[in-house]
Amino acid sequence: YILSLVLVVVLALSLQGADRYNSFLFGVDYYPEQWPESYWEQDARWMQECGAKAVRMAEFAWRLMEPKEGSYDFSLFDRAIAVLARHGIKTILGTPTAAPPKWLTNKYPESLLVYPDGRPANDQSRRHYCYNSPVYRRLSKQIVSAMVEHFKDNPNVVGWQIDNEFNCHASECYSASCRTAFRAWLKAKYVDIDALNRRWGNEFWSQWYDSWQQVDLPFPSPAPHNPALVLEYKRFISDSVISYQKDQIDIIRKLRPRDFITHNHFFKNINYYEFAKDLDIFAYDNYPSFWDVPQYGVGAQLTLARNFNGRMMVMEQQAGAGGQTYLLRAPRPGEMSLWAFQAIAHGADGMIHFRWRTARRGAEEYWFGILEQDNVPRARFQEFKQEGADINRIGPEILGSRLVSDIAAIKDYDAEWVFDHQYFTNEVSIGAEFQNLFQAASELKYNIDFIGPQADFSRYKLIFGPHLILMDQQLAGKIKQFVEQGGTFVLSAHSAVKDRDNAFTDQVQPIMLADLFGVEREDFQCYPAPSRGKNALSFAGGAKVPVHVFAEALKLKGADAVARWDADFLKGVPGCAEKHVGKGKAVYYGSFFNLDAARYLTERHAAEAGCRPLLPGLPGQVEVTRRSKGNTHYYFILNHSPESVTVHPGEGFFDLLAGKPAAATLTLKPFGYQVLRK
Numbered sequence: 001y002i003l004s005l006v007l008v009v010v011l012a013l014s015l016q017g018a019d020r021y022n023s024f025l026f027g028v029d030y031y032p033e034q035w036p037e038s039y040w041e042q043d044a045r046w047m048q049e050c051g052a053k054a055v056r057m058a059e060f061a062w063r064l065m066e067p068k069e070g071s072y073d074f075s076l077f078d079r080a081i082a083v084l085a086r087h088g089i090k091t092i093l094g095t096p097t098a099a100p101p102k103w104l105t106n107k108y109p110e111s112l113l114v115y116p117d118g119r120p121a122n123d124q125s126r127r128h129y130c131y132n133s134p135v136y137r138r139l140s141k142q143i144v145s146a147m148v149e150h151f152k153d154n155p156n157v158v159g160w161q162i163d164n165e166f167n168c169h170a171s172e173c174y175s176a177s178c179r180t181a182f183r184a185w186l187k188a189k190y191v192d193i194d195a196l197n198r199r200w201g202n203e204f205w206s207q208w209y210d211s212w213q214q215v216d217l218p219f220p221s222p223a224p225h226n227p228a229l230v231l232e233y234k235r236f237i238s239d240s241v242i243s244y245q246k247d248q249i250d251i252i253r254k255l256r257p258r259d260f261i262t263h264n265h266f267f268k269n270i271n272y273y274e275f276a277k278d279l280d281i282f283a284y285d286n287y288p289s290f291w292d293v294p295q296y297g298v299g300a301q302l303t304l305a306r307n308f309n310g311r312m313m314v315m316e317q318q319a320g321a322g323g324q325t326y327l328l329r330a331p332r333p334g335e336m337s338l339w340a341f342q343a344i345a346h347g348a349d350g351m352i353h354f355r356w357r358t359a360r361r362g363a364e365e366y367w368f369g370i371l372e373q374d375n376v377p378r379a380r381f382q383e384f385k386q387e388g389a390d391i392n393r394i395g396p397e398i399l400g401s402r403l404v405s406d407i408a409a410i411k412d413y414d415a416e417w418v419f420d421h422q423y424f425t426n427e428v429s430i431g432a433e434f435q436n437l438f439q440a441a442s443e444l445k446y447n448i449d450f451i452g453p454q455a456d457f458s459r460y461k462l463i464f465g466p467h468l469i470l471m472d473q474q475l476a477g478k479i480k481q482f483v484e485q486g487g488t489f490v491l492s493a494h495s496a497v498k499d500r501d502n503a504f505t506d507q508v509q510p511i512m513l514a515d516l517f518g519v520e521r522e523d524f525q526c527y528p529a530p531s532r533g534k535n536a537l538s539f540a541g542g543a544k545v546p547v548h549v550f551a552e553a554l555k556l557k558g559a560d561a562v563a564r565w566d567a568d569f570l571k572g573v574p575g576c577a578e579k580h581v582g583k584g585k586a587v588y589y590g591s592f593f594n595l596d597a598a599r600y601l602t603e604r605h606a607a608e609a610g611c612r613p614l615l616p617g618l619p620g621q622v623e624v625t626r627r628s629k630g631n632t633h634y635y636f637i638l639n640h641s642p643e644s645v646t647v648h649p650g651e652g653f654f655d656l657l658a659g660k661p662a663a664a665t666l667t668l669k670p671f672g673y674q675v676l677r678k
C-alpha cells in the first residue's frame with residue numbers, strides 16, 4: 001500500500017513537471033523598454049496578426065526594475081504584459097542578471113568577472129559578472145525574488161528564462177571569489193590535500209601543495225599547467241554556473257510552481273547534460289548565418305541541444321542579417337522560415353524569433369529583427385506571418401513528439417575539456433567530428449542523437465564514441481552491455497587512454513576495453529596538419545579512408561583486422577578491427593572521424609545493425625527527420641537549396657500544412673518545407 005502511494009505521488013510530481021511546458025509557443029523577443037510606449041499597441045496588434053502567442057522580455061532590464069539598490073519598479077513591464085495579453089500574447093520573463101546595473105558594479109566591484117591576467121572586466125556591456133561573487137549571488141537572488149513576488153499572480157506570465165546565455169563572451173573567471181570557491185570545491189571532493197597531490201601527480205615539477213591555501217586557479221604561467229588541474233577547473237566552472245542558476249530556479253519554483261523554466265543556449269565549460277536537469281525545457285538560440293553550410297552545422301547543434309534533457313525550444317531564431325562589429329549574411333527569401341522549420345524538425349517545441357524590431361541604438365543595432373529600425377513591415381514580416389500560420393497549424397499536434405534515433409554518438413564533456421587543453425594539432429575538434437557524424441547520418445536519411453555517457457544506451461542500434469579519452473568502469477561496463485545485447489559500438493582513436501583523474505594508468509590501452517574490442521594499441525602516429533594525404537586505411541573490398549590526425553597500430557587480441565594502414569612505418573599494420581561479442585559488434589577505428597570516416601563507418605554499420613532510412617530516395621539538399629508520438633510519425637522534409645525540388649515520399653501520408661492527404665510526389669519550393677504524418 002505504501003509503495004503504491006509513493007508511486008502515485010512520484011507519478012503526480014513527474015506529470016506536474018512534464019506539464020509545465022504545455023503549448024507550442026510561437027512569437028518574438030520583445031524589448032518594450034527600448035521603444036516609445038506609443039508603439040506598443042500597434043506592435044501587439046501586428047504580432048497577433050502574425051499569429052504570435054508569446055514574447056520573451058526583460059532579460060537585460062535590471063536597471064529599470066531595480067533603479068536603486070533595494071527599490072523596485074516593475075510598472076513598465078506590467079503595462080507591456082497587459083497590452084500584449086489583450087492581443088492573446090503571453091509573456092516569458094527573463095531574469096535580468098546577465099546585465100548588472102551601474103550602481104551594482106560601482107558599489108561592489110568585487111562582483112566583476114576577472115580575466116586571466118587579473119584585470120576585472122569593464123562594466124559597459126554585459127556578462128561581466130562572477131558566478132561565485134557572494135555579493136553578486138545575494139543581489140541576483142534579491143532581484144529575482146522581487147520579480148517573482150511581483151509577478152506571482154499575473155496570469156499572463158507563463159515561463160521564465162534564467163539569465164541569458166551563460167558563458168557567452170567569457171567562460172572563465174579568475175576572481176578572488178572564484179579562487180576561494182575553487183579551493184572549497186576541491187576540498188569537498190578530495191578532503192585531504194595529499195590525496196589531491198597524489199591523484200594529480202604533484203611531485204612533477206615540485207608542484208606538491210603543503211596546504212589548500214597554495215592551490216590556485218590556472219592563471220597564465222610560463223609553461224602549461226597540469227592537465228589534472230585544468231580539467232578540475234573546468235568541472236568547477238560548470239558546477240559554479242549550475243549552482244548559480246539553481247539559486248534562481250529555487251526562487252521561481254517556490255512561488256510559481258506551474259511555470260516552465262528554461263535557459264537559452266550552450267557555450268564552453270558547462271556540462272549541459274547536468275545543467276539541463278534543473279530545467280523543464282532547454283532553449284536553443286538559432287543563428288544559422290554563423291555556419292557556411294547550416295544544413296549540417298546547425299543540424300548538429302540542434303541534435304546536441306535537443307538531447308540535453310530531452311526537450312527543446314528556440315528562444316532566439318535569426319530573422320535577418322546580424323552582427324555587432326561584424327555583419328553576417330541575411331537569410332534569403334524563404335530561408336528564415338526554413339531554418340525555423342529545421343529547428344522544429346529537430347525537436348523544437350517552441351519558436352521565438354530574435355527580435356521584433358531592430359534596435360536603433362546600442363551594441364546590437366545591426367542585429368536585424370522582423371521589422372527594421374524604420375518600423376515598416378516588409379518581406380520578412382510577410383514571411384514571419386506565413387510561418388506563424390504554418391506553425392500554429394501543426395504546433396498543437398506535434399507538441400511533445402520526439403525524435404527516435406537508432407544511431408547515437410556519445411558526447412563526454414570531460415573529454416572535450418581535456419582536448420581543449422591538450423589539443424595536439426589545430427585539426428583536432430570534437431565539435432567538427434560530431435558535425436561529421438551528423439552529416440553522415442543525415443545524408444543517409446537517419447535520425448541521430450548526441451547523448452551523454454549517463455544516457456540509456458539500450459535505445460540505440462549503433463553508437464559512436466568519438467575520442468572518449470577518459471574511461472571509467474561504469475562507462476566501460478555500459479559499452480560492454482550494449483554490445484553484448486546486440487548493438488554495434490564504434491570507438492575512435494585515442495579513446496580509453498586515461499582515467500577520470502585525467503591520468504595515465506598501468507593498463508594496456510584501450511584501458512578497461514581491450515578485451516571487449518579485442519585489440520591492444522601497439523603504437524601510433526600523430527600527423528601534423530593537414531593530416532589528410534599522409535596515410536589512409538585500406539579496407540578489404542577496396543575502400544580507402546584518409547587518416548585524420550591519429551593513426552594507431554593495433555595488435556589483434558581476438559578481433560579481426562578489417563583495414564590496414566597504407567603508408568609510413570605503419571604500412572600493412574591493422575588500423576581498424578571488429579569483434580563479434582554476444583549479439584553485437586565492437587569496432588575499433590584507429591583514427592579520428594573526418595567526414596570520410598563518418599560516412600564510411602555509418603554506411604558500413606548502420607544497415608547491418610538494423611537501422612532503416614526514414615525516407616529513401618531523397619537528394620542531398622533535402623533533409624528529412626522524423627518526430628514520433630506513439631505510433632504516429634511526423635516527417636519533416638526540408639529543401640535547403642534555392643531551387644525547387646521534386647521528391648517521392650510515396651503513398652499514405654497526410655500533409656499537415658495543407659490539411660489533406662499528400663500526393664505521392666511533392667514539389668518543394670526553394671527553401672520549402674513539408675510536414676507529413678503517417
Ligand code: GAL
Nearest residue numbers: 164165168285316354364367
Ligand atoms: C544572442 C543573445 C541575444 C543577442 C543575440 C544576437 O547570443 O542572447 O541577446 O545578443 O545573440 O547577437
